[in-house]
Amino acid sequence: MQLRHLLLCSVFIFFVLYAPQPLLGLFARHFSVSPAAAGSLMTATMLPLAIAPLVYGLFLAKRNPLVILKIAMVILAISCVIFTFAPSFNVLLLIRFIQGITLPAALTAMTSYIGVTYQADLLQRNMTLYIGSTIVGGYFGRMLAALFTDFLSWQSFYYVIAIGLVCLAFAIPKPQKTTAIHTPQSPLLYLKQLKSPLVLKLYGAVFCMFFCFAALLNYLPFILQDSFAITNTREIGLVYTGYLVGALASIATPWLLRKSSSPWRLLTGVFLFYSLTILLLMSQQLLLFVIAFTGFCGAMFVIHSSAAPLVNKISTAPASVTNGGYVSFYYSGGALGSLLPGLIYQQHGQVAFMAVLLLVCLIGLALVYLAGRNTTRG
Known part of the structure; x- marks a missing residue:
């Protein structure tokens, strides 16, 4: 499978994950639910994303990841169409949960394919390109969802996603029998290999990083509405431009x-x-807030682009299990970040919300500092 095809698959898969985010305010008004309840649309997807990847990592260790990727993309396409017909908020939550079960199979398949196909500098380069594709998918998933909603309807973008996923899935070439896939002797044997102190510290730092990122991106529409009186989905989508500008830092x-x-x-x-x-x-000043948001996104992407290939280098477990663990910790942070800080925001406002994120971020800082100091001593 050509790398550019894999990267395009990644973009559309991340459309599925992040398209609802700029529309959370719209869903809250349409279904008469609170901001935290609306934010649970992201939690419903990230919670299974937090649990399933490690299991999928073991599963993929003895199956070709391209087959799993194709199946997952078709399921996601079908779920996108069904999502547009949901009659209630609870049905939306159910569909998002199903997507959350499916997404980690696709994500772990893609990272595993890169992990077993490329080595050394090519691994670093192509993993960085993959992360870049997730950034593009995250940004345009949010931006296009907002624009389609403003000019057409929020449902229309989901039809575009579904068509794209199906076309890309059926263009995936038939896997060759020579593809290197690890066959585990025992699941526990491989899981024990993830108990390395360095790996666990890096996983913990990634958890903290994405907890903060998911929290801010999830409640950004509500912060813009409450603090800066921005409610139009197109204008909210434009604020996400800071996400893309910051993402360039990953290059x-x-x-x-x-x-x-x-x-x-x-x-x-x-x-x-x-x-x-x-x-x-x-800050309550919009310009400073947008500048800080851009820097915030840039920092997150550099951390992600550094941590993902690093864990593949320091882990002794197979690539599928290592990346399954990485994705699991990553989205565990996202699942909690997309819900718990929202409860703080509802009760105590923007400053208290940011204070919680700062505390979690400092924990991540401590973890990488300690890991680096232990490496130097070793």
């Missing part, structure tokens, strides 16, 4: 890694910057 990750004495040193510095942007996001 510089290989250069930053070369300039740093170690990946852990880079992660420590970027987590420190991540914390600073959260402090600035407490």
Whole structure:
């Protein structure tokens, strides 16, 4: 399978995950639910994303990931069409949960395919390109959902996603028998290989990173509405441009890694910057908020682009299990971040909300600092 085809599949898969986010305010008004309840549309998807990937990692260790990817994409396409006909908020939640069960199969299949197909510098390069595709999918999924809603209807974008997924799925070539796939002797044997202190610290830091990111991106429409009186979906979508501008920082990750004495040193510095942007996001001035949001996104993407290939280098488990664990911790943070801070926001407002994110971010900073110090001592 050509890498550019895989990257395009990734873009459309991330459309599915993030398209509802800028529409949460619309869903809250249409179905008469609270901001935290509306945010649960993301939680319903990220919760199974947090649990399933490790199981899928073991499952994929003895099956060709391209077959799993094709099946998952077809299921996601069908779910997108059904989503547009949902008569109630509870049905929306159910469909999002089904998508959450399906998405980790696709994500783990893609990262596993890269992990077993490429080595050394090519692994770093192509994993960075994959992460770049998730960034593009996340941004345009949000932006296009907002624009389609403003000019046509929110349902129309879901039809576009469904068509794209089906076309890309059936264009996936038949897997070759020579594809290298690991066959586990025992699931427990491989899970034990993820108990490395360095791997667990990195997983924990990734959890903290995405907890903060999912929380802010999930409740951004409500912050813009309450603090800056921005309610139009098109204008909310434009604010997400800071996401794309910040995402360009991920392109510089290989250069930053070369300039740093170690990946852990880079992660420590970027987590420190991540914390600073959260402090600035407490501002009530729109321009400063947007600038801080752009820096916040940039920091997250550099952390993600550094951590994903790093865990593949330091883990002794198979690529499918290593990446399954990574995706599991990543979306565990997203699942909790998309719900719990929203309860704080509803009760205590923007500053308290950001304070919670800052605390979690500082925990992530401590984890990468300790990991880096232990590596230096070793």
